[in-house]
Amino acid sequence: MTQATAEILSQGEELVTGEIADTNAAWLSQALIGLGFDVTRHTAVGDRLEALIDLLREISRRADLCLCTGGLGPTCDDLTAEAVSQAFGCPLVMDETALSQIEAWFRRMNRDMPSVNRKQALLPTDATRLDNQWGTAPGFSVMVGRCRFFFMPGVPSEMKAIYQTTIRPELRRLYALAPPHRVVLRTLGLGESTLQELLNPIPLPDGTSLGFRAGGAENQVKLTFPPSLPESSIDDTLDSIKQALGDAIYAITRNGQGPKSLTEVISQAMAANNARLYLVETLSGGNMATRCFGFDWLAGATLLTHPVQHLTAFNTPPDATQEASIAQWAESIRIRETVDVILVQTGDFTLATLNDENTRLEIMTVVAGRPGIMTDRRLISGNRQRKLDSATTHGLNLLRRFLLTEPFAR
């Protein structure tokens, strides 16, 4: 088939109680989308037999494929095999191979096999066993009507290992799918609705879907092009979008390839120029440093918990309202720290105005280095965390724009 719908079913009380977020479902979805499946639904249910039986029947009528995790353990609250057998009328039978594999696993661990683990070798009639070398619970697959189910353990490491070694090759063999072309444009400084308005006039190739994802200062534009579409017409579309959004776009990911974060983009430019950076942070609360830490181009950072004009170490402290004054001070730090690039961010704030979500603050960011100086002034708003995030993003974004100028630009 050329188009197939898939669902993800996750079982576990820890999911419906919110103890953990369902990261298995997210991981499996990305894997299936990469193969060209159309993932339509995620469902999580607790350890309840009736709910599980209903759900399995629902999905068997709805989807072509269902990947299921959890409920394969040895304890009484592990109900998946039982639910499958009742939902689809296929009694459980002891799988001798599975049993010997479980016994072997305990031997490898130098432990006696508790009798409860025999339960894990009971599989629905006509199920295909999925060997698990990484734990005790074997997975299995069953075909019900149009829908093929694969059942895996909930432990992420075992789930991923079984998917990659057994299920993924099987899916490629069974479903001849053409994956769509997925493009993500990461933008900064434009609101979601502004993006939409700028993109409205741009014609999209038939069958192309346009989506947005809002995330604080960063907004993503997501395009999904049909598999059949020639690269050239994707290029054309992207060119018109780049023209419309300009340098608000900081990164483009095409079918998963390309930088995925602002730090990655900055890191490439810093490394390419063998340049080093020093940070003086205020409203970003040390978060710029945390984002850049671990790269050899970060020379160090200082966090000031007050505006720079309150610096006592100077006879004439810099004047945060005067860009020239801040720039001069920034340059002196750049020389003192013997780095190529200095980023200084300041603003007129007190802890009271910082923490008051109804007070907006003006911040100024200055980046100085060989190409000269760039400054950015803007208002940030929201509670402390939101202000901190905005200050971080706008600070790093000015650094990115600085690195696009000579002599850094490549």
Next chain:
Amino acid sequence: MTQATAEILSQGEELVTGEIADTNAAWLSQALIGLGFDVTRHTAVGDRLEALIDLLREISRRADLCLCTGGLGPTCDDLTAEAVSQAFGCPLVMDETALSQIEAWFRRMNRDMPSVNRKQALLPTDATRLDNQWGTAPGFSVMVGRCRFFFMPGVPSEMKAIYQTTIRPELRRLYALAPPHRVVLRTLGLGESTLQELLNPIPLPDGTSLGFRAGGAENQVKLTFPPSLPESSIDDTLDSIKQALGDAIYAITRNGQGPKSLTEVISQAMAANNARLYLVETLSGGNMATRCFGFDWLAGATLLTHPVQHLTAFNTPPDATQEASIAQWAESIRIRETVDVILVQTGDFTLATLNDENTRLEIMTVVAGRPGIMTDRRLISGNRQRKLDSATTHGLNLLRRFLLTEPFAR
């Protein structure tokens, strides 16, 4: 009613494609369980009208309550209101109050309101508006048969704000449920299995459930006591647990009351003593500063991207292998920065060993102040992020323990 079932419905292409895990659903589940609801299902669907309509109808037949997030934005892929109107036959009508709130929001942001945002003020007939002071999208609620639906934006900060200010009080009023007593003990330094072993001998009252949540350096012990259980027997149980775990417990949250983070615990002690702190970070990458930023007791912070013994500003730089040497240097910074408490963390590392997930690093943390000096040495392991998190937690935990000593302890 004394027992009510609830479901969580999350809408967004980014969820079914697996770009993000559904943390909103986990957060809302914990909130509902705290109120005494029985959460039976999580479902996530993409931006597809038909799927959404089917799902809304399913849930209206299945649950007493459904909390929904996402799909309230201004763009073409935001379909929630339209789906509700079609699923339950309640045409969309312009809510003038919502419209003026959205216009007011844009005025506050000093931005013109794009016309697309008018869409966000279209609510299903007979829906009750849920005001959103934190963003442009108002939420709304509708009652369908036995099921009450609440629709919120997907942006976590807006969702949480609307839930806490509007929905939570409403749920308490509408559903007279008997919530269980929930106690969370936050511990540092003990592994999950060690915790389990220490707690095994402790008898728990009938109907009490014991759970664990592992999270890097922090491990939580979660107890759920039946609603009917007298406070006194909860107190007795907690006393025996405190005895078993000692000062590995840094905070206890009882039915949501009490400090929920290490920073909160530290902040209380610093404020009570009117003391100020300066941080010198290395392996924590500026993250300690970020965690403490916004409190008046943080005087400032420096991030060194190399071990302290490589400091060039000294004729005889401190010797990271000698606690006395680090302590002396720390004290000199404390005096220079005129603070009451100084925290210095260092270790022998290079960016190569920091970033190599197979290399363990020894870190030393020194906290100095009026009570004297406390030091902590330990190995941290894992990839960069994991090492950064461990260094941050162990550093702040030493600060906490320091603040428990005279003269800080109260």
